[in-house]
Amino acid sequence: MKKKSTILILILVLGILLTACKKNENTTTMTNEQVKEEVNETQAKKTIYVSNYPYYDLTKAIVGDRVDLVNITKNQGFHNWEPSAKDLADLQEADMFIYSGPGLEKWADDLIEKDLIGGSILSLSDGLDLLKSTHSHDHNHEEDHDHEEDHDHDYDHGEFDPHIWLSLKNAQVIIKNIKDQVTELDPANADFYEANYKDLSQKLKDLDDKYEETLKDKKRDEILVSHEAYGYLCRDYNIKQVGIEGINPQGEPSLQQIDNIIKLCKDKDIKVIFYEESISPKVADLIANEVGASLELLSPIEVLSKDQMDAGKGYLEIMTENLKGLDKALNE
Numbered sequence: 283m284k285k286k287s288t289i290l291i292l293i294l295v296l297g298i299l300l301t302a303c304k305k306n307e308n309t310t311t312m313t314n315e316q317v318k319e320e321v322n323e324t325q326a327k328k329t330i331y332v333s334n335y336p337y338y339d340l341t342k343a344i345v346g347d348r349v350d351l352v353n354i355t356k357n358q359g360f361h362n363w364e365p366s367a368k369d370l371a372d373l374q375e376a377d378m379f380i381y382s383g384p385g386l387e388k389w390a391d392d393l394i395e396k397d398l399i400g401g402s403i404l405s406l407s408d409g410l411d412l413l414k415s416t417h418s419h420d421h422n423h424e425e426d427h428d429h430e431e432d433h434d435h436d437y438d439h440g441e442f443d444p445h446i447w448l449s450l451k452n453a454q455v456i457i458k459n460i461k462d463q464v465t466e467l468d469p470a471n472a473d474f475y476e477a478n479y480k481d482l483s484q485k486l487k488d489l490d491d492k493y494e495e496t497l498k499d500k501k502r503d504e505i506l507v508s509h510e511a512y513g514y515l516c517r518d519y520n521i522k523q524v525g526i527e528g529i530n531p532q533g534e535p536s537l538q539q540i541d542n543i544i545k546l547c548k549d550k551d552i553k554v555i556f557y558e559e560s561i562s563p564k565v566a567d568l569i570a571n572e573v574g575a576s577l578e579l580l581s582p583i584e585v586l587s588k589d590q591m592d593a594g595k596g597y598l599e600i601m602t603e604n605l606k607g608l609d610k611a612l613n614e
Contacts, residue, residue: 333381336447339597359584383407386444413443449514450490500612511582547573554611556580559587578607
């Protein structure tokens with residue numbers, strides 16, 4: 283009897299051990315398969331390069347982590363930016379390149395013409411009503427000042443204002459074009475991109491509605507800015523911009539220009555002088571002190587400050603802050 287019981291116990295123990303080994307083998311196999319799937323998923327990721335920060339932030343909101351997304355200008359701004367040898371090599375390996383469009387970024391036009399960018403190319407100015415570039419000639423500037431410099435501005439950005447992202451209405455067209463092209467590039471994640479696009483589109487529309495409501499009965503209709511980056515935003519809400527500099531923020535204004543701007547501020551009762559992150563505020567501060575105005579930030583979202591980056595602020599957050607500054611300048 284004891285012998286039979288011992289044999290039965292040995293059989294049960296052996297069965298348990300065999301089952302455990304089989305389970306362990308299956309677990310190991312599943313883990314290896316999962317690792318292979320993760321590796322394949324990583325390898326399948328597309329690489330997209332964008333030409334400046336606003337496009338990076340808007341694209342990131344749509345693609346999330348399903349794409350390797352790179353801002354080629356690396357928070358340096360796009361005015362007069364030129365690619366390095368490494369940038370050129372990276373762009374040749376890209377699956378897609380997103381930029382403003384023909385004539386708005388000369389360096390990109392040159393690379394495209396020479397077929398130095400790999401993959402598909404998305405021009406975000408397509409479908410938009412572009413504004414002609416303007417400079418500061420309409421403020422009684424000295425005849426002999428900056429003619430050669432203005433010619434350089436035209437050379438850099440062509441005949442159109444490049445700051446298309448500063449219109450929330452433009453942004454809604456821009457993100458649809460991004461979503462459509464990214465979906466074509468990576469159809470496996472189409473539902474993910476569509477859901478993110480719809481969410482972002484609604485947020486942009488809500489903010490645009492808030493701008494409309496805040497600025498519809500404004501007391502003033504002119505703003506003084508560091509450089510004339512806000513043409514599309516001003517067009518949306520019937521505002522006029524007066525720039526200390528033109529489209530391209532290079533150089534400094536003459537004394538005659540500063541005197542003319544001070545006179546304009548007094549004539550128009552301008553109470554706020556706007557500055558931006560990447561331009562020294564010394565001239566804006568001088569004018570503000572002279573006319574008794576306050577100095578406020580109005581960001582063109584070309585370059586993020588350290589404070590903005592540390593706070594994790596993006597396009598929507600900065601455009602919301604811009605509305606607060608415009609409300610103060612135009613309604614108080």
